[in-house]
Amino acid sequence: MFVVTMHSLSSTERRHNLTNLTGERYDVLVIGGGVTGAGVALDAAARGYRVALVEKIDFASGTSSKSTKLVHGGIRYLPNFDFALVHEALVERGILLQNAPFLVSPLGFVLPIYEGDRHPVGMPFTTPKGIGLGLFLDIGLWMYDALAGRRNIRLHRHLRRKGVLKLAPTLVPEGLKDGYMYYDGQTNDVRLTLALIRTAAQFGATITNYTEVTSFISEHGRVTGVNVHDRLGDQQLTVHARHIVNATGIFAEEVEELTGTEPLVRIEPSKGVHLVLSREDLKLGDAAIVLPETEDKRILFIVPWESRAIFGTTDTGTGDLDHPTASKEDIAYLLKYLNRYLTVKLTEENIISTYTGYRPLVSPRRPGRSTAKVSRTHAVLQSPSGLVTIVGGKLTTYRRMAQDTVDVLNHRDGSPVVHPTQSLPLQGSAGWPFVQRELEKQGSALGLSHQTIAHLGKSYGAESLAILDLISGDPSLAQLLIDDLPYIRAEVVYATCYEMAVTPYDVLARRTSITLEDHQRGLGVVDEVAALMAKELQWTPEQQKSLVDAFCRAMDRQIAAEKIEV
Template sequence: MQPLSSRERTYNLNELANTFFDVLVIGGGVTGAGVALDAASRGYSVALVEKLDFASGTSSKSTKLVHGGIRYLPNFDVALVHEALVERGLLLQNAPFLVNPVAFVLPIYEGDMHPVGMPFTTPKGFGLNRLLDAGLWMYDGLAGRRNISHHRHISREEVLQRAPALNPEGLKEGFIYYDGQTNDVRLTMTLIRTAARYGAIIANYAEVTGFEKEHEHLTAAVVRDTLTGQQFSIRARHIVNATGVFSEEVEALTGEIPQIQVEPSKGVHLVLSRDDLKIGDDAIVLPETEDKRILFIVPWESRAIYGTTDTGSGDLNHPTSSQEDIAYLLKYLNRYLTVHLTEDDIISTYAGYRPLVKPRQKGGSTAKLSRTHAVIESPSGLITITGGKLTTYRRMAQDTLDLINRRDSMKPVHPTESLPLQGSAAWPITQHELQRRGTRLGLSSDIIKHLGGAYGSNANQVLDLIEQDTTLKEQLISDLPYIRAEVIYACRYEMAMTPSDILARRTSIVLEDRERGQGVVDEVARLMSSEFNWPSTEQQTLTQTYRSGIQNQVLAEKH
């Protein structure tokens, strides 16, 4: 029995309704998945529910970086940067197939006054490069023995060699420093699968609609299966609210006034072709914006991700990239690069909300709100973990479980510091074996590399499917490395329930394909139908739902 197969979801829902758990986690993003894994690895019985699909909120909308957050250094958020750099090092160690080091080129131009969003400057910008150098030494130093590689000062010539599309006019010199890159959704799915392996009972499309109490203390969560409408309760000693920007809404379901204030801040990204941007394997930091933001262009397979903005709130369930957001990003892209890109060059856009923890005073810019996380207990016993960032998910989970350990009068232990995520076992050796096996099955090196980076050693299960049915090695889209076998794999091992789960999350097709998956959704639904035995009407409904969702998103971008 596969604890995360779509077929076993019904079994899991039954288990959730009939078991008394130590810990119930609400939220299937990276933080909730991290909490479930930490709790299960400490020996607790664990349940996790997610109202939509895993990683369907903020955890699929990041810049795909595992980084210390270089922009926090000028604000002297040294503790936050140190924590994130330590976590970056642990992720490189515990999930080597999922996290890759990437070099960042930071160009310095004549007249720059606020590079990397520095809140202060010097008279006429004199000596700013020395300040940047000192900041980068600090960045390296805070990572300690886990540092990827030391930054260095590079000449104007080397800047242009590494980033040929940069505008040479006024370019003086630059720096190169190192951070990590990941696939945020694959990281979340890997955590979910690792937690399941440690015994966590998990279900997506299971929404918490209320709570049950005894003597003003929470005893259970009321949950609705959003696919069937069925309602049930999950009983647990400890209930953790890990719902990010929805933390206040979930806390309000207890009937109490929420203890926390989350100020959602929207981040918008554009996905562009690497060829159009003329970039190689190095990321580029755009030096300066009027509102002191920091913008990254990061290579992402055959594409590049560019962002991000930091604007106010809107519909939390449907974040969209507005015309204004897109125009803002294109303005700086065309200011600093010699290529001239328009909206027609954009492959896709995506928007998500960061759960910034709001200070008590009103007003102030969201760029200055805290990215530090907070673990808060409400009088009813609900534990809320919010704030933070993708990179610090493990530390957020650890702090949450330390609180639960203290409640249970147990000494906290930290197993996840050295716990390899599923797929990481003997990675360098497995990587070579995958290469050999994939080549024998007739797969291109691009596809083999993609499978290794997405699934680690679990890619062997994808290859098993191809051995059973060679038609499954066909690509879904000719210029992307995704293959049919991944659809079957997602149904059998990753609880994919709809075409959208596969096109938007188990793969990144919705971001990387110019048609955003609309041309391949019929085939994906057909492959899923072979697993689920859907009637043709349901297959049609699901494909139509996907298409109209994409069309609504594209329409929203035009406004």
């Protein structure tokens, strides 16, 4: 059997890490366990720094689990002439395809062109009756291909009207002229964040979730540590570090205020809402569809996601940052354009779930400017207190954001600047082509379906063999959690033993995507999940019931906010 060496992030490891946090002085402390914070922790650890990371809730519990699940350059930034941003994102897309081949895969996008289009993909200009806009789009897509350089996935191509409808048969045929097929990448944002966390741990990083920074410790006006509240054990910890990095996304301004200095950054959160729908309802094939134009000059994506489809996103103002929800207006906005461009007519009853996140945009210089027009560039800022804050950016560029952040630390220390993560495979990537064949062979022998085997490979890569080992020891773990989804019981045990999942919500909302993909949002399976976790974590019946009740309350709140029946 092919053997995979793993670093366990169990509850026992979490307790050990909490002890280490108070007993050691670190070179770098990262605040924030989203994709950017995880990327900073990995980059710093790979450069030889002694690293700790603390996250106030769970890994990827904020914006990092609320994306469109794309690794892309962003075609809508081309009309704004953000060529540097697009180039940077396309390079990072190529690096991710190289470093995490099981997690990131190429995806084709059908971009239809209709008569009467005036501002497709957010073009800031138009032409009389839209004549010639197709040519401008073609030029833009050639630029998109060229900006990717040698890392380009595949050249875009023109599609005749018949070709567009063959790839996207539910598009409204009336007024359809022609279209294009271009290529970007797709990923599971939470699994990507967890792969970064696990890889950083392999490089020696001390990592904990449910540990919230409550205040900073300063000496001579410079931050030298933080006070942390362990939210699970209800204990206070003190952590010391030479460098402290604020990678808290939409909460960056709030965290910087804890230093007692005026924040250098002003975050303008932009709400992005997505709908999760059935691929069958949409008759969606293997290609994503771009809805090219909205009245507010946005573009919307319909993206295949296993048996489901993701549709979004909005770009509007702020709200409750801790509990983002989709409003009735958000849902109506998305359904309006879905039904405008597709022949299938969907209603709220067709929505499986919604999810909402906030993009941490740096405030524009001109107040009142639409957040849809704010670029996703990032900035590394150094406070007079010594705190380093990384803000802006997007999922695709997390690695470059982390690299730029750790470069600042290298310059502070006067140490050589190296960039190890440019060619550093993430955990699960080692020997992937061979492991993929082994996974198919062993998975079939254990009676797993093709869908489950494919899901395990795309989610865990080489580490999926460890899940098969769990099944070999207990065949009941091969059972599906939900009949029409590929998740199995072994994943619950794996998440608890290797991925620091400590609540049912961690498993159902982040280690898996059951709360998004399941019509019942996981409410029908939470008791089974909690029972599996209780066996590993030695919960008392009272603890188990309390955690189940907490999950049910959270789901009920979300459903009530959406006012969608389940």
